[in-house]
Amino acid sequence: MPLLLSGVLSLLQGIAGIAKDRLFGVPQHYEYRFDLTSWGWIHLVIGVALVIVGVAMLRSVSWGRAAGLTAAAISLITQFMFIPYYPLWSISVMALDLIILWGLARIAIA
Template identity: 35%
Template sequence: MASVQQRGSGWVTFAGIMVAIVGVLNVIYGIAAIDKASFFVEEQRFIISNLQTWGWVTLILGVIQLFAAASIWRGGIFGPIVGIFGASLSAIAALLSIPGYPFWSLAIFAVDVLIIYGLVAHGGEQAA
C-alpha cells in the first residue's frame, strides 16, 4: 500500500528550499559587503552605516539559514525553529534595506513571510 503524503509537506519542502536559497544569497551578499564590492549603493543611508558590519551580520545569518535548511530536510525539530528565527531576522533585515533596494527588499520580505507560514503551520508535523 502506498504511503499517504503528510498534509502540508509541500509547504515544509517549499520552506526548506527557500531557506536554503535565501541562505546562499545572504552568504554571497555578506561576502560582497565585507569585500566592499561596488554592487551596493554608496549614496544610500542604511541603519548600519558600516557596510562591513552589515556584511558580517548578513554572512552569519546566511550560515544559520543553511544549517536550518539542512535540519528541515532531515526532519529535525531544530530546523523549523531556527528556520523561523532566521526568516524573521531576514525579514527585518529586508525591511531595513528598503532605502537601497526597495523592490528586492519587499520581494525578500514576502518570501520570508511565506517561509514563516510554512514552518509555523506545518513544520512541527514533519518533526513529529
C-alpha cells in the same frame, strides 16, 4: 528548500558587502546606517544560520521548525533595515522570508 535559497541569497549579499562592492547605494540619512562591511557580516552570519537550519529541516531534525521560524524572522527584519541600500534585492528576499514564515507557521499549527 526555501530556507536554503534565502540562506544562499543572504550569503551572496554578505560577501558583496564585505568585498566593498559598489553594488549597494549608501543612504545619507538613515537610522540603521552601518558601513557596508558591517552589513556584509550581518548578512553572512544570517545566511550561514539559514543554510544550517535549512539542512536541519531537510534532515527532519526536531528543532528545525522553531529555528527556521526564528532565523526567517531575523532575516526578514534585517532585510527590512537594509532596504535603502538595495531595495529590489531586499524586497525580494523579504518576500521569500514571508513565504518561509507562512509555510513553517502553517506546518506548526497543523
